[in-house]
Amino acid sequence: MRQSRLFTKTRREAPKDEVSKNAQLLIRAGFIHKEMAGVYAYLPLGLRTLEKIKAIVREEMDALGAQELIMTSLQRKEVWEKTDRWDEAKVDVWFKSKLAAGGDVGFGWSHEEPITEMMTQYLSSYRDLPVYVYQFQTKLRNELRAKSGIMRGREFVMKDMYSYTADAAEHKKIYDAAIDAYLRIYRRVGLGDRTFLTFASGGAFTEFSHEFQTLSDVGEDTVYVHRGRGIAINEEVMRDDVLSKLGVARNELEKAKAIEVGNIFDFGGAKSEQLSLFFKNEAGENVPVHLGSYGIGVTRLMGVLAEVFADDKGLVWPATVAPFRIHLISLGKDGDEVARAAEDLYEVFKNAGLEVLFDDRDLRAGEKFADADLIGIPTRVVVGRDALAKGALEVTDRATGAVELITREEILRTYHA
């Protein structure tokens, strides 16, 4: 894409009402627009990164055999009454409204209830199981206090997967597979070395739930990391009996701040019972379907990536989630020799299938470099007089600042999509 046609612009200063690093940088770089507190629009650059993250998550969900669908944002009151979660005293984040035709509607803050009730239409025999479904949905939550930029908003995108299995044994298989899939996701977006499967309080059905916590000072949770085993324990369950159950000693643990980037639950059969989701087993008995729930806050994950990898110059995206792979910068002017060479190169890159943002604007080099640093595309290719004279291209790594001179053929080989 030509940067001269990109409608967003970078800004020198962040809005004064944004304190979090992720919001400041994402707004300055033109990735997001704040509509109101806790509510952000995703602009072209931000959307590209969001879609990159989603594509990775989608691949891993599909690999589990999960089927993608999309539920509705408007939800029926009756569904939530069945599990006693329509009451605002029970769930305090509801947005609700009335239908003009009469009746109440809720705006989906979660989809476990509707999706599980929907499944009564489709699951009735042990032969139908297991089934795994997932969606990317915008969740609407009437948070009392939105904060931390896109990391805790009133409107955000979540990937939620649900597993419907016949029994605990079958559930365990998908649950364990989901853990592996999640860890692969975090690895692929660049957070593998600092994201840990974390034992947390379990709720009604199991002793533990499992969170995925990324170590970061912006986090609100405190976890105890066992580096050797690659796991962590949430402070809320940091007790001697838990330690012995997990077979770890207190002195092997490292205390750290972390932010939750995923959470998976075993619901057992209780919610299915409430919502009348039963199936007939081989003996002809009616049995509640075993339910599992698996969530990743996709937009939060983007915020975490922004926070974790940024430096004093701006964003630094891992190549797997960057809005573009290459930032091609022309230092030419008015169709001169340099500008023409850059145009040629842009065509070559595009035709080779490289995702390239082409800075063809008539600006000074310094501004272009500053913008490129702020936007954080992993690889910068500069076309200037020097490069032209040497017959090689100047390639700079955003993360390390390392510069090398290489030929266009090498670039095509190295960065081919």
Next chain:
RNA sequence: CGGGCCGUAGUAUACCGGUAGUACGCGUCCAUGGGGUGGAUGUAGACCGGGUUCGAUUCCCGGCGGCCCGACCA
């Protein structure tokens, strides 16, 4: 929901009980062209309502909005 702070051009800020100044941005022009270049010129602003006052952007009250701490957070 408890507590605190704050609303001035598109953005960031300043001053002031007598209708607002600067920087960035944006427009035009000249110079410049490898790390936010220099100059000229133009553009654009007091959240809303009420009160006090001769006069309110400024003081007071209310509303709306924003941020922070805590609480909350499948």
